[in-house]
Amino acid sequence: MAGRNWFSGDSPLSGIHPAQWLVALFFLAYPAFASDFFTYQIGAYSLILGTISLSLMMLAGYGGMVSLAQMTVAGLAGYLVAILGDNSVGVMGLGWPWWLTVVTAILSAALFSAFIGAISVRTEGIYTIMITLAIAVAFFYFVRQNYALFNGFTGFAGVEPPTLFGVYWRDPVPFYYLVLAVAAFFLWAVFYIARSTFGLGLQAIRDNPRRMHALGYHVPFHRIVAYFLSGIIAGTAGVLMVWFNGRISPGSVGVDVVIDILVIAVVGGMRHPVGPFLGAIGFVLLENFAIDLIDRERFNTVIGLAFLLVVLFSPDGLLGIWNRLKARFRAGRRARPDRERANDPEPASTGSFTNQ
Amino acid sequence: MRQFIERHTFWAIVILLAIAVLLWLIFAVWPEWLVDFAGRKKTFVNTLLNGLTLGGLYFLVASGFTLIFGLMRNVNLAHGSMYLLGAYIGYEVAEASGSWFLGLAVAFVAVAISGVALQTLVFRRMEGDDLRQTLVTIAISIIAADLMLAVWTGTTYQFSPPEWLFGAAELPVVSVIRSSGDAVYIKYPVYRLTVLGVAVAVGIALWLFLNRTRIGMMIRAGVNDRDMLAASGVNVPLVFALVFGIGAGLAGFAGVVGGTALSIAPGEDVRYLLASLIVVIVGGLGSITGAAVGALIIGLAEQFGLAYFPTYGVVLTFLIMVVVLAVRPQGIMGGRR
Numbered sequence: 001m002a003g004r005n006w007f008s009g010d011s012p013l014s015g016i017h018p019a020q021w022l023v024a025l026f027f028l029a030y031p032a033f034a035s036d037f038f039t040y041q042i043g044a045y046s047l048i049l050g051t052i053s054l055s056l057m058m059l060a061g062y063g064g065m066v067s068l069a070q071m072t073v074a075g076l077a078g079y080l081v082a083i084l085g086d087n088s089v090g091v092m093g094l095g096w097p098w099w100l101t102v103v104t105a106i107l108s109a110a111l112f113s114a115f116i117g118a119i120s121v122r123t124e125g126i127y128t129i130m131i132t133l134a135i136a137v138a139f140f141y142f143v144r145q146n147y148a149l150f151n152g153f154t155g156f157a158g159v160e161p162p163t164l165f166g167v168y169w170r171d172p173v174p175f176y177y178l179v180l181a182v183a184a185f186f187l188w189a190v191f192y193i194a195r196s197t198f199g200l201g202l203q204a205i206r207d208n209p210r211r212m213h214a215l216g217y218h219v220p221f222h223r224i225v226a227y228f229l230s231g232i233i234a235g236t237a238g239v240l241m242v243w244f245n246g247r248i249s250p251g252s253v254g255v256d257v258v259i260d261i262l263v264i265a266v267v268g269g270m271r272h273p274v275g276p277f278l279g280a281i282g283f284v285l286l287e288n289f290a291i292d293l294i295d296r297e298r299f300n301t302v303i304g305l306a307f308l309l310v311v312l313f314s315p316d317g318l319l320g321i322w323n324r325l326k327a328r329f330r331a332g333r334r335a336r337p338d339r340e341r342a343n344d345p346e347p348a349s350t351g352s353f354t355n356q
Numbered sequence: 357m358r359q360f361i362e363r364h365t366f367w368a369i370v371i372l373l374a375i376a377v378l379l380w381l382i383f384a385v386w387p388e389w390l391v392d393f394a395g396r397k398k399t400f401v402n403t404l405l406n407g408l409t410l411g412g413l414y415f416l417v418a419s420g421f422t423l424i425f426g427l428m429r430n431v432n433l434a435h436g437s438m439y440l441l442g443a444y445i446g447y448e449v450a451e452a453s454g455s456w457f458l459g460l461a462v463a464f465v466a467v468a469i470s471g472v473a474l475q476t477l478v479f480r481r482m483e484g485d486d487l488r489q490t491l492v493t494i495a496i497s498i499i500a501a502d503l504m505l506a507v508w509t510g511t512t513y514q515f516s517p518p519e520w521l522f523g524a525a526e527l528p529v530v531s532v533i534r535s536s537g538d539a540v541y542i543k544y545p546v547y548r549l550t551v552l553g554v555a556v557a558v559g560i561a562l563w564l565f566l567n568r569t570r571i572g573m574m575i576r577a578g579v580n581d582r583d584m585l586a587a588s589g590v591n592v593p594l595v596f597a598l599v600f601g602i603g604a605g606l607a608g609f610a611g612v613v614g615g616t617a618l619s620i621a622p623g624e625d626v627r628y629l630l631a632s633l634i635v636v637i638v639g640g641l642g643s644i645t646g647a648a649v650g651a652l653i654i655g656l657a658e659q660f661g662l663a664y665f666p667t668y669g670v671v672l673t674f675l676i677m678v679v680v681l682a683v684r685p686q687g688i689m690g691g692r693r
Binding site: 066119120122123126127129130131133134135137138141142145146147148255256259262263266297298300301303304305307308311312315 | 431481626634681
């Protein structure tokens with residue numbers, strides 16, 4: 001129940017909080033005061049990672065399906081851009097026009113995601129993690145071994161976004177705004193989906209699949225459609241990712257990257273679409289500046305510890321900490337303990353899978 | 357057995373025929389047309405044996421994984437890290453003491469202790485919350501992989517097992533008959549055959565332990581109904597810790613056995629985690645027999661894929677998983693939950 005009051009009570013679009021205006025303004029004006037490094041390597045990169053994690057948040061938060069294959073889906077889209085479009089390696093690179101390449105890449109990624117969904121939805125809960133992890137690792141080994149199509153260990157380089165309207169889209173500022181627009185659109189889309197009949201059905205299936213089945217809903221189909229939609233999000237982010245890096249290789253879809261996406265979503269918080277972006281910003285900042293705190297080599301230990309602490313002490317991530325602080329603050333001011341309970345999100349928000 | 361033949365006569369005949377064909381393929385001298393069609397017999401028999409030994413190794417790793425899940429409903433994604441940790445510890449001890457067997461024993465015990473610590477310190481805090489437990493194991497595997505990289509660096513290590521495990525054994529299988537009339541026998545490394553033997557022994561020991569001892573009875577009861585077991589006066593947390601210890605210890609044990617057969621390097625943890633995942637998905641989560649069947653299928657599939665169509669070997673493994681999930685989502689030996 002607590003999960004729904006995000007969406008039913010105060011609609012996030014009609015009554016926009018002043019703080020939200022400020023955040024939006026900050027993101028729009030960000031390149032004006034940030035250096036190129038901060039605009040591109042920090043700003044755009046966090047937004048891309050956030051968008052991929054958003055696709056995971058949509059599946060996990062609303063559908064209760066924790067898929068570890070989201071980076072794999074994004075990676076497939078990235079690979080397809082390199083294969084169908086142009087690259088400088090000399091393998092594949094069919095030279096399709098950019099719009100056809102992008103549309104094909106995104107749609108293929110979405111279909112791949114739906115396929116992953118179709119494989120995993122027949123099983124419940126914990127199985128989903130295992131199956132999607134197995135798919136992700138298998139994809140990694142496959143692209144590493146396959147030279148004919150994916151150019152094996154080296155992968156592809158020299159993948160460029162098109163020059164359109166006289167703008168070279170890989171320049172930091174245009175690229176930042178492109179990514180920002182995509183991220184904002186998908187953030188809005190996820191809000192919209194969550195409040196639609198489909199989204200409500202998905203959330204109801206998460207809470208009690210058996211009852212929804214008895215009510216006549218086609219549970220697996222609902223879930224597969226959710227996978228398809230999340231595949232569109234992840235695929236689009238994958239296209240942006242390959243434009244951002246200019247290259248893609250098996251390392252881009254390796255296990256550590258796949259798990260990074262999960263870390264970002266969990267650390268940010270999976271109960272609200274903003275969570276993944278919060279997590280992504282934290283992750284990218286840590287990735288770039290942990291070098292000042294500790295040895296660069298031990299970055300994974302730091303990120304693992306952060307992840308461990310969040311999972312142990314705040315299962316709903318940074319957002320959960322924020323909500324709890326807010327609730328405590330309010331309760332202290334009004335001295336109404338019952339209100340605190342009403343605002344406190346469920347403690348087991350990442351959820352147990354047993355529905356019995 | 358008899359019941360099975362009576363109930364599924366058709367399948368019994370198919371299985372018997374398949375076994376007969378397989379035996380013929382192994383022991384007969386291949387005629388010309390078969391060699392033209394499927395390559396040399398030596399390749400086939402070697403691939404078969406490689407697949408069997410790899411399956412044995414996978415069984416060693418996956419049995420611990422599935423044992424832990426069966427009782428605690430806890431998917432331990434740090435299982436691959438335990439494999440690698442066992443391998444490193446075993447290597448250090450074997451190098452320091454000069455005894456490979458001591459390394460094996462210490463690896464088992466040390467990783468078992470780490471497993472018990474994990475169970476008591478972390479999992480007991482969040483019982484019944486499967487997703488959180490799984491996330492914690494992911495976090496632990498990230499940290500463990502990074503720390504192991506820091507301690508043992510990216511170098512590849514190679515065990516030196518005892519002398520008598522080295523070398524090749526001549527199998528009573530004829531590969532070709534020379535024109536002079538001499539038969540050429542197929543040779544195979546002794547160590548790999550030992551791996552297979554160890555896997556079978558561990559499998560039988562686990563079966564006996566689970567089905568013939570008092571503690572095994574408690575574990576089986578815990579799999580079926582944890583609360584009833586606690587209500588009948590058994591110290592369930594103790595049983596949990598014990599099972600976690602054995603499961604983790606098996607991973608460490610497999611680390612030394614597998615590290616000797618192949619080698620130890622960073623990244624092996626992910627490889628064996630993937631293997632365990634696919635083995636238990638195919639075989640059925642929580643079933644030891646399922647782990648054996650799954651390990652055999654995946655080991656064979658991987659080796660045959662590698663020998664006969666190299667770049668698409670992973671796809672074969674993956675396809676097996678997809679087909680099993682489509683036909684029998686709970687796995688070949690998995691019961692309905």
